[in-house]
Amino acid sequence: MLNSLTQALGVSREVLAADDQIEHAWLNLPRLLAQIPTEHRSETLVRMCVAVATGLFDSAINYAWNAAVIELRQKVRRFGLTVVPQVTGKAFDERTLLELKDADLLTLCLKLNMITEEGYYLLDQCRDIRNNFSAAHPSMGSLDETEFLAFLNRCAKHALSNERNPKGVDIQALIASVKGARFNGPQLDTWVDRLSQTFDAQREMLVGTLHGIYCDPAAGEEARVNALWVCERLAPTFTPRTRSDLVDRHQDYLAKGDEPRHRASQLFFERLGLLSFLGEAELHALITTAARNLVSVHNSFNNFYNEPPFADRLASITAQNRVPESAQxxxxxxxxxCAVGNQWGVSNAAVADYHKMVRSFSPNEIRIMLELPDSSLTVAARVRMHSTCKTRFAELVRLVDSSSVPTNVRHVFDRWAAFGA
Structure with missing residues (x-):
């Protein structure tokens, strides 16, 4: 057919791709088309195949690019046209989308995390090839079948077969919901799911917004609880950039001397198990403050009933972090x-937390514990004066792992471990 056509027009057969080139492209076409989901195999790709069959690689490139652009526009629609302005800061609607130049469309898709930086780079090269070597414009030259196959592979891999399509989160709607009534289970699940599906940059920004709501003294308690619940669910998936941004926000409160927000931020990090990111100095302050509060309650009226929440908080802080040596x-x-108690007993509801913390003592903390009976502290007097306190101390000693006991206090450990056994 091609021979007859070129002869009828009186031109050389060489103006079209050679038969072996057409055969090479045709044989490799099924493998590339298999990467493209069925729903994306539109009439545009049918026309591309017909162009390949006749050796019109410049037209085939144009059809492949058109299919890629159509799908990228669909990705933006699935993201949410009403949400795009919240990310870009510019007005955006269907007409704007249709009028976007291909280069601007690629930039938008990269910003919305619909394509990777690698995909952006390769698709931008395809855009340049399409503009200069396809039938869409006067061509600078011709492409062979190998170059066409590489072009189609990039479009298929990074635009047509890439199902990475995050859905944007309506920021105003999220904030309004968080500041509304306390979330029920399905409502919380819905917002966590939406934030999980959006792209990293928006999720990082929104986590920072939720942290700000939680730390705001003017925010209602329901808003603070909602913000905390969402972040607690998302915390295991926080990216390094998200953690870094939260630490920066926390340090800003400290630098500005905003004590109410700083204290709230510390509690936020504690609830999310991220205290280790605040640095040793802040961790020291948190642990020593919690320890002093516990001792203060222990020495106050009705201590057996009031100790448990304070013991629980100290256990919670130290369970997720190494205790700085300065606070040990x-x-x-x-x-x-508190675990030794006094002559009247010990807070039974707090004993489990005390034993949990003792079992986790480091070698240096074990040494400190074994040296306490010879100190001038209240606990030393209780151990010397009351047999029940002495027995409870020996029970604490037996909770630690003998292999963690430092050599210089091994003889003290052995003596207490044998006491009353």
């Missing part, structure tokens, strides 16, 4: 003092 003495002495 105050931490250990508080735990051991």
């Amino acid at each position: 003495f105050e931490f250990v002495s508080a735990v051991v003092t």
Whole structure:
């Protein structure tokens, strides 16, 4: 057919692709088309195949590019046309989408995380090839079948077969919901799901917004609880950039001397299990403050009933972080003092937390504990004066792993471990 056509027009057969080139492209076409989901195989790709069959690779490139652009526009629609302006800061609607130049469409898709940086780079090269070597414009030259196959592979991989299509979150709707009534289970699940599906940059920004709501003294308690619940559910998937942004926000409160927001931010990090990111100095302050509060309650009226929540908080803070060496003495002495109790007993509801913390003592913390009976602290007097306190101290000693006991206090450990056994 091609021979007859070129002869009828009186031109050389060489103006079209050679038969072996057409055969090469045709044989490799099914493998590339298999990458493209059925729903994306439109009439545009049918026309591309017909162009390949006749050796019109410049037309085939144009059809492949058109199919890629159509799908990228669909991705933006699925993201949410009403949400795009919240990300870009510019007005955006269907008409704007249709009037976008191909280069601007690629930039938008990259910003919305619909294509990767690699995909953007390769598709932008395809855009340049299409503009200069396809039938869409006067061509600078011709492409062979290998170059066409590479072109189609990029379009298929990064635009047509790439199902990465995050859905944008309506920021105003999220904030309005968080500041409304306390979330029920399905409502919380819905917002967590939406934030999980959006792209990293928007999720990072919204987590920062929720942190700000939680730390705002003027925010209602329901809004603070809603913000915390959402972030607690998302915390295991936080990216390094999200954690870094939260730490920066926290440090800003500290630098500005905004004590109410700073304290709230510390509690936010504690609830999310991220205290280790605040640095040793802040961790020292948190642990020593919690230890002092526990001892203060222990020494106050009705201590057996009031200790459990304070013991629980200290256990929660130290369970997720290594206790800085500078805070170890105050931490250990508080735990051991309360766990030993007094001549009237111990707070039974807090014992489980005390034992949990003692079992997790580091070698240096074990050394501090074993040296307490010879100190001038209250706990030393109780151990010397009351047999029940002495027995409870020995029970605490037996909770630690003997292999973690430092050599220089091994003889003290052995003596207490054998006491009353």
